[in-house]
Amino acid sequence: MSDRLAIFAEGLFTRHTGKTAHGVVRYGTRDVVAVVDSTEAGRTAVEVEPFCLKPVPIVASVREAIDRGATTLLIGVAPTGGKLDPTWRPALLEAIEAGLSLEAGLHTQLSDDPELAAAASRHGVTLRDLRAAPPDLTVPKGLDSRPEGVRVVHSVGSDTVIGKKVVTLELDRAARERGLRSVYVPTGQTGVAIAGWGIAVDHVISDYVAGAAERLVLEGAERGDVLFVEGQGALFHPAYSGVTLGLLHGSAPDLLVLVHRPSSTAIRNYPDLPIPPLSELIAAYESITAPVRPARVVAIALNTGDLEEAEARATVAAAEDETGLVTDDVVRFGAERVLDAVLRALPLSAGRPRVGA
Amino acid sequence: MSDRLAIFAEGLFTRHTGKTAHGVVRYGTRDVVAVVDSTEAGRTAVEVEPFCLKPVPIVASVREAIDRGATTLLIGVAPTGGKLDPTWRPALLEAIEAGLSLEAGLHTQLSDDPELAAAASRHGVTLRDLRAAPPDLTVPKGLDSRPEGVRVVHSVGSDTVIGKKVVTLELDRAARERGLRSVYVPTGQTGVAIAGWGIAVDHVISDYVAGAAERLVLEGAERGDVLFVEGQGALFHPAYSGVTLGLLHGSAPDLLVLVHRPSSTAIRNYPDLPIPPLSELIAAYESITAPVRPARVVAIALNTGDLEEAEARATVAAAEDETGLVTDDVVRFGAERVLDAVLRALPLSAGRPRVGA
Numbered sequence: 001m002s003d004r005l006a007i008f009a010e011g012l013f014t015r016h017t018g019k020t021a022h023g024v025v026r027y028g029t030r031d032v033v034a035v036v037d038s039t040e041a042g043r044t045a046v047e048v049e050p051f052c053l054k055p056v057p058i059v060a061s062v063r064e065a066i067d068r069g070a071t072t073l074l075i076g077v078a079p080t081g082g083k084l085d086p087t088w089r090p091a092l093l094e095a096i097e098a099g100l101s102l103e104a105g106l107h108t109q110l111s112d113d114p115e116l117a118a119a120a121s122r123h124g125v126t127l128r129d130l131r132a133a134p135p136d137l138t139v140p141k142g143l144d145s146r147p148e149g150v151r152v153v154h155s156v157g158s159d160t161v162i163g164k165k166v167v168t169l170e171l172d173r174a175a176r177e178r179g180l181r182s183v184y185v186p187t188g189q190t191g192v193a194i195a196g197w198g199i200a201v202d203h204v205i206s207d208y209v210a211g212a213a214e215r216l217v218l219e220g221a222e223r224g225d226v227l228f229v230e231g232q233g234a235l236f237h238p239a240y241s242g243v244t245l246g247l248l249h250g251s252a253p254d255l256l257v258l259v260h261r262p263s264s265t266a267i268r269n270y271p272d273l274p275i276p277p278l279s280e281l282i283a284a285y286e287s288i289t290a291p292v293r294p295a296r297v298v299a300i301a302l303n304t305g306d307l308e309e310a311e312a313r314a315t316v317a318a319a320e321d322e323t324g325l326v327t328d329d330v331v332r333f334g335a336e337r338v339l340d341a342v343l344r345a346l347p348l349s350a351g352r353p354r355v356g357a
Numbered sequence: 358m359s360d361r362l363a364i365f366a367e368g369l370f371t372r373h374t375g376k377t378a379h380g381v382v383r384y385g386t387r388d389v390v391a392v393v394d395s396t397e398a399g400r401t402a403v404e405v406e407p408f409c410l411k412p413v414p415i416v417a418s419v420r421e422a423i424d425r426g427a428t429t430l431l432i433g434v435a436p437t438g439g440k441l442d443p444t445w446r447p448a449l450l451e452a453i454e455a456g457l458s459l460e461a462g463l464h465t466q467l468s469d470d471p472e473l474a475a476a477a478s479r480h481g482v483t484l485r486d487l488r489a490a491p492p493d494l495t496v497p498k499g500l501d502s503r504p505e506g507v508r509v510v511h512s513v514g515s516d517t518v519i520g521k522k523v524v525t526l527e528l529d530r531a532a533r534e535r536g537l538r539s540v541y542v543p544t545g546q547t548g549v550a551i552a553g554w555g556i557a558v559d560h561v562i563s564d565y566v567a568g569a570a571e572r573l574v575l576e577g578a579e580r581g582d583v584l585f586v587e588g589q590g591a592l593f594h595p596a597y598s599g600v601t602l603g604l605l606h607g608s609a610p611d612l613l614v615l616v617h618r619p620s621s622t623a624i625r626n627y628p629d630l631p632i633p634p635l636s637e638l639i640a641a642y643e644s645i646t647a648p649v650r651p652a653r654v655v656a657i658a659l660n661t662g663d664l665e666e667a668e669a670r671a672t673v674a675a676a677e678d679e680t681g682l683v684t685d686d687v688v689r690f691g692a693e694r695v696l697d698a699v700l701r702a703l704p705l706s707a708g709r710p711r712v713g714a
Contacts, residue, residue, distance in 0.1 A: 082564065083495070107564065138438045139596040141626070202564035207439065207464065209563045209599040236648040239496040242566040242603020249598050270499070276648050287641065291593040291633050 006065035006100070007076035008091060013037040013058065014048055014107070016161050016268075020105060020190040021045075021076030025052040027169050027194045032056050034065040035076070036091070042332045051166075051305070051331075062094045074193060075104035078293050082107035082131075082203075091354075092116060096123050105130035105189020107203060130189040131203035133212065140214040140250055143293065150221045151346050154253035155231045156285050157266050158275045160240060162261040163303040165191055166331050168230040171257070171342065174335035181224035187247060191230050202232055202243045209243060213250025226346075229253065235284055236276065238269055245288065252293045255345050256285055257338065261303040262315045278323050299341040300327040362389045363422035363457070364433035365448060370379075370394040370415065371405055373518050377547040378402075378433030382409040384526050384551045389413050391422040392433070393448070403587055408523075408662070409451060419451045429485075431550060432461035439464035439488075439559075449473060453480050462487035462546020463632060487546040488560035490569065495605055497571040498605040500650065507578040509651070510701045511610035512588045513642050515632045516625050517597060519618040522548055524687050525587040528614070528658075528699065531692035538581035542573050544604060548587050559600045566600060570607025582704075586610065592641055593633065594624055609650045612702050613642055614695065618660040619672045633675065635680050656698040657684040 005028070009021040013035055013172055025032055025045045034057050041060035045052040059065055062073065068319070073095040079085060086108055092102060096119040104110050110127040111117050118356075120127045155168045168184055175182030184191070186198030197219065204212045220227040229251045231242030258281060267273040276284070282297045289295045300319055304312035312329060320328040326341035362385070366378040370392055382389055382402045391414050394401055397418035402409035415523040416422055419430065430452040436442060441463055449459060453476040461467050467484040470473050477484045512525045525541055532539035541548070543555030554576070561569045570586075577584040586608045590597030615638060633641070639654045646652045657676055662667035669686060676684040683698035685691070 029375045088683065107562065138440070142595075203562050205464065205560050206563040206566045206600045206603060207559035209595065210596045235645070238499075238606050238609070238649045241606045241649070242599040242601075243563045244599075244600045246563060247597020249595050252595075273649060284644065288592070288645065292595045292630060294600070 005032045006070035007074050009037045009076045012077040017077045023190045024193050031037050033068040034059045062091045072101040084108040088269045101126040103128040131193040131200035133204045137208040139211045147221045152227045152253040154229045155257050157234050157259040159234050164231040164259045167259045167301040167346050168228045170330045170335045172228040174339045182226045183220045183224035185220040185227050185229040187230045209246030210250030213247045249292050253295045256297045258297045259301045263306050298345040299338045302329050304329045361428045363391045363427035364431050366394045366433045374434045380547045381550050390425040390427050391416045415432040419448045423455050429458040441465040451568045453545050458483040460485040486555035487549040490561045494565040496568045500502045504578045509584045509610040511586045512614045514591050515617040516591050521588040521616045524658040525585045526690045527687045529585045531696045532564050539583045540577045541583035542577040542584050542586040546588045566603030567607030570604045606649050610652045616658045655702040656695045659686050661686045
């Protein structure tokens with residue numbers, strides 16, 4: 001019997017904190033039978049959040065999700081700081097008692113919770129922590145460990161929660177549709193839930209972030225030739241910049257795509273910290289890579305989801321004028337132009353990325 | 358009975374990997390009765406490594422350290438990657454069996470090792486992991502959580518293992534000698550072993566590095582007004598830059614002191630990565646802080662330990678010419694000039710740092 005997911009997002013499905021749920025509904029490879037959020041029950045995922053694309057029913061309780069055949073409950077919300085919310089506990093226990101496996105991408109490891117661990121053991125179900133780091137991580141081995149011919153494209157951003165993962169998934173999909181052996185490389189808990197492999201680098205001890213990034217590239221290289229490595233955080237984010245830079249230096253990309261949401265003017269949750277202009281962000285990312293492994297920003301992916309179409313197109317054009325780089329909203333207008341810019345700029349001298357078997 | 362330390366550094370006391378041992382001998386507040394390194398047995402710490410200052414005897418075995426009254430064995434070596442070396446195991450078990458507590462700053466937690474944990478439990482001794490992170494860390498609260506009047510000076514560097522910790526300790530000592538309520542803020546395992554408090558930020562999960570740095574500043578603010586926060590790694594170090602940047606943004610310093618060893622021309626263990634010139638390093642550190650909390654580099658601390666004195670003085674003068682900043686070797690020539698530059702530049706408008714009680 002294959003895994004059938006219910007996604008727990010109580011009270012949070014419509015919000016940024018529901019981004020794991022949205023990503024898994026839209027991009028996940030497993031069957032999603034229900035979203036649990038009593039505040040939106042009776043509607044479908046795509047009605048509440050058009051980004052989801054799919055009409056997955058939203059139900060009021062874990063019980064109803066079980067009735068629809070769920071075999072695993074995924075905690076599909078990621079609160080700031082990533083802790084287990086105590087109000088979720090009754091629903092999680094109900095799921096375990098009904099025989100569902102539990103899956104979460106929190107910093108709080110499910111298996112470290114005595115009550116959940118005891119219940120899971122009693123009912124013979126699995127607790128799967130998407131953020132659990134491999135036990136044998138260490139510092140990077142260096143570029144010589146990378147197979148020749150592999151190309152790494154890294155999506156960096158101006159802020160958190162602006163769509164770096166989605167841009168990365170869309171570029172990978174477009175590249176695969178062109179017959180390239182392209183791979184989406186997941187670096188966060190949602191990506192791991194979507195793709196079924198990867199490492200949530202923000203849960204790795206900080207000394208090993210770059211080592212984890214390198215390992216992801218090496219594992220990606222076993223799956224294909226053109227790797228689209230999802231970015232995390234932002235270089236000027238006061239809480240998460242360390243994750244961003246460790247991932248950037250550790251994945252040692254050939255080139256960068258800069259993701260930005262034009263309507264965001266300050267760092268999320270830090271209203272006193274303005275987001276620098278695109279040209280300054282590009283210069284900052286390029287100069288922080290330069291002494292380690294130089295990588296140019298070759299295109300800009302804007303998230304214009306909260307703008308009217310005419311304004312979105314004007315904003316894309318303005319960003320192209322400011323930076324001289326190909327710019328587009330890859331979700332709204334398609335990934336082709338940004339992908340063209342990426343493929344034009346990839347260093348092909350040591351062998352073109354192979355076209356798929 | 359107060360703690361009496363033996364420092365285990367088998368085969369590694371003379372090397373960079375012995376830096377924990379050197380730091381604890383020179384700066385530690387606990388009594389050190391012996392260093393264990395059979396390859397240097399019969400000499401003293403200061404004879405082998407003048408930096409240590411103290412004539413702590415070096416002995417050939419844990420047994421001899423016990424005979425000298427040791428109550429705790431500190432693993433005083435930090436191999437790259439921070440793992441427990443299997444060749445140490447017999448000596449560690451011998452110490453436990455003789456009733457010594459064990460202390461280490463490895464990424465491998467002593468208490469996670471089944472054999473050591475079982476032995477410790479059997480013999481009623483403590484396993485203390487200096488790198489263990491507080492369980493309740495999270496993301497930073499922001500600058501508003503910092504008491505008014507506290508000043509933060511952060512030592513950043515051009516590379517690892519060049520003396521950032523020592524510079525920080527010497528500046529703190531000089532400031533205390535002037536009557537300032539100054540505090541050394543330890544951010545690594547050696548600093549924790551020396552000062553008896555602190556957090557090894559490189560062992561914190563990467564999402565919480567900045568939060569750990571903020572907590573260290575808040576804890577430091579309970580101990581004094583002028584905080585000298587030890588730096589970790591380097592901004593252009595391919596393995597550790599994430600730790601560096603998380604600590605930098607999270608500690609949100611008022612100003613920076615740049616530490617550099619002039620004889621190092623490439624990143625340690627990465628011969629293909631040249632260390633950028635001082636002026637570029639200064640610009641990089643200042644521009645990476647600017648959008649979060651601007652901090653200027655106000656002085657340079659050079660580690661000239663491997664140069665003749667005339668060459669050391671010429672190198673200091675050349676760095677001053679290149680950068681226009683006060684430069685000195687604070688270990689060799691004293692911390693006064695660099696400290697003067699720091700105190701001149703501290704933003705005093707919101708109240709001078711108070712002079713001690």
